[in-house]
Amino acid sequence: MEEKIYNSQNFVPNKKKIQRPPIGTYIMLILYSLYILVPFYIIFISSLKSIQEAAFAEFTWYPTRGVTWGAFKRVFESNEIQRGFVNTLTFYTPVTLVSVFVSALASYGFAKMEWAGRNAIFSFLLLTMMIPGCVTMTATRLMYDTIGWIGTPLPVMIPGMFGGIGMVFFMRQYMKGIPDDLIGAAKIDGMSEIKIFLVLIIPLSVPALLTQGVLSFIGHYNDYLGALLYLIDEPLYTLQIAIKNMVDTYRTDLPAQMAACFLGMLPMLLIYLFLQNYILKGISMSSGLKG
Amino acid sequence: MEEVVAASDVIEYTDSKDNDIFAETKLFKQDIATAARKRRKMQRNIIGWLFSVWPFVGWCIFGGIPFILSIILSLAELHNFDITNFQFIGFDNYKWIFTDQKGEFWFSMRQTLYYCLSLPIGIFLGLGTAVLLTRHVKLTKMFRTILFIPNVCSVVGVSMMWKLVFHRQYGVVNAILLAMGREFPIDFLGDPDWFMPVVIFTTTWGAGAGSILFQAALEQVNQSLIEAAEIDGASKTRIFFRITLPAISPTTFYVVTMNTIGALQAMANIQILASDGRNPLDPKTGNSIPLTAVYFIYWMAFNQPMIYGLGKASAAAWVLTIIIVIITRINFKLGDYWVCYDN
Structure with a gap:
């Protein structure tokens, strides 16, 4: 019998066979996934219980006295959640759209144009990201009070419309990958910069724009602190503030509290499940180490 | 062009x-x-x-x-x-922070630093899950999806959720403890000894974002280095500590730095988890103060402006900012010793 000798001449790496990890890996991953998912199950199941069961009995893993959708009904009765949801959409949808467009515009300028002061401005913007938000919290509110923006949704809308710096950073990396020749060819054809941006750059950057837009919208939707600081009138409450208030008013109604929380988280969970590829790619690139 | x-x-x-x-x-x-x-x-x-x-x-x-x-x-x-109503008073606000008898700001600062204990745990979990997931696990995509779920949920929803899980009467944790033979339930969110550990636990629940970054970094590690080490007979642990960890150190550094800055400014989750964010450490006297530094700043300016006022809040914010800058500087200085950018 001939013994097979592996050396550099006849060595063939066996690429097809992937070594699967031991079962312990799966057990650990499943435990960690349960750690993340079980709390969701608990709030969902609690929202299906009746008030009596939730208030008097101790915790059970399933509704022992029958499933009831009463908690969801009670949540919708007060109309606060609906108003909050509508407010969130009306305030933050335009902000997200405008800010993605403006950020893309700025990113194109930073990535593909030569102009005096480009690097200085870009470095300055990166520096401003280092300023902790807490330092300007009080002064920002004072400024909005002075110019009369408190009582309007403007404080959560206008600043975002100038484009996000993190967004610019990410999109700039992406647009640097667009070949210069393409832009040069468009210039020879007599296109102006703005036309190049609109008909060439935007269609080419759709994945980056979508990623950043979705991440930004999720951030706005979940924003609690900004709304808490600047939207102090009840008709302006966003969904997050509405949920927080609801929880405070329904102190004894545990199922309704949990139903409100569940409803509040559901839209973003659905968006995430549908667009997870974009979102996860955006997150893994956001550390900026790949550029 | x-x-x-x-x-x-x-x-x-x-x-x-x-x-x-x-x-x-x-x-x-x-x-x-x-x-x-x-x-x-x-x-x-x-x-x-x-x-x-x-x-x-x-x-x-x-x-x-x-x-x-x-x-x-x-x-x-x-x-x-x-x-x-603006009145210029010079450096009195800063003087108040440093000489205040009750040391309220420093109390909140200490709590903030205590809260920062969530950082190493979160990094350990993020790195651990990332290492497990880059081992050619089946269903990698599903696990990745689950890992990131906490990061798309609002702080309000998540905090309310944990409030229920750790509830004294209806909470699942207490139900399990009672079933295991404990005689009376623990008031996790009202007990001074339990509050911060519980908050830290709930924070590490969101370690998935770090895990996604670590996975991206681990996929970039030069495989030929690892193969070379394997041929030389290095053990798996040795390869991990000598090759993989240094190779992903820039990502680790990024996660450490950004999460430190974030943790030092924690407020919303603590405000919601503790009943109204008050300090459960001293519920009897009623003069309890908020738990973290940023929440204390918010409280001074927005909740109790007549007692403290905007001036003191801004001064405290600046002291906190300087502390953040110093800690970030230390991070960068330490980074020189363990972050390796050439691979």
Whole structure:
């Protein structure tokens, strides 16, 4: 019998066979996934219980006295959640759209144009990201009070419309990958910069724009602190503030509290499940180490 | 693309070079060419600025003005959001922070640092799950999806969820403990000894974002290095600590730095988890103060402006900022020893 000798001449790496990890890996991953998912199950199941069961009995893993959708009904009765949801959409949808467009515009300028002061401005913007938000919290509110923006949704809308710096950073990396020749060819054809941006750059950057837009919208939707600081009138409450208030008013109604929380988280969970590829790619690139 | 723009200038220039007889014309043409080039450069600058200046303008208005205003505010006495009541008092606010008998700010600062214990745990979990997931696990995609779920949930929803899980009467944790033979339930969110550990536990629930970053980094590690080490007979642990960890150290550094800055500014989750964010450490006396530094700043300016006021809040914010800057500097200095950028 001939013994097979592996050396550099006849060595063939066996690429097809992937070594699967031991079962312990799966057990650990499943435990960690349960750690993340079980709390969701608990709030969902609690929202299906009746008030009596939730208030008097101790915790059970399933509704022992029958499933009831009463908690969801009670949540919708007060109309606060609906108003909050509508407010969130009306305030933050335009902000997200405008800010993605403006950020893309700025990113194109930073990535593909030569102009005096480009690097200085870009470095300055990166520096401003280092300023902790807490330092300007009080002064920002004072400024909005002075110019009369408190009582309007403007404080959560206008600043975002100038484009996000993190967004610019990410999109700039992406647009640097667009070949210069393409832009040069468009210039020879007599296109102006703005036309190049609109008909060439935007269609080419759709994945980056979508990623950043979705991440930004999720951030706005979940924003609690900004709304808490600047939207102090009840008709302006966003969904997050509405949920927080609801929880405070329904102190004894545990199922309704949990139903409100569940409803509040559901839209973003659905968006995430549908667009997870974009979102996860955006997150893994956001550390900026790949550029 | 620049050559394209300047092409016409070059043609004009070479044309004029051939005819020595028309020296004046040449000079004239050169002048025109330089002028044209200058004009183009100017135009390019203007277009560049028009494209890219918006985030800068936005920061100047909504970041720069409050930034300067907060420096001025920290030197002033102001008890409501009406700038006409502004009173300049010099450095008294800072003096109050450092000499205050009750040491309220420093109490909240200590709690904030305690809260930072969530960082190493979160990094351990993030790195651990990332290492497990890059081992060619089946269903990797599903696990990745689950890992990131906490990061798309709002802080309000998540905190309420944990509040229920750790509830004294209805909470699942207490139900399990009672079933295991404990005689009376633990008031996790009202007991001073339990509050912070529980908050830290709930924070590490969101370690998935770090895990996604670590996975991206682990996929970039040069596999030939690892194969070479395997052929040399290095053990798996040795390979992990000597090759993989140094290779992903830039990502680790990024996660550490950003999460530290985030943790030092924690507020919303603690405000919701503790009943109204008050300190459960001292519920009897009623003069309890908020738990973390940023929440204390918010409380001084927005909840109790008559007692503390905007000036003290701004001064505290600046002290906190300086602490954050110092800690970040230390992070960077330490980073020189363990972060390796060449691989």
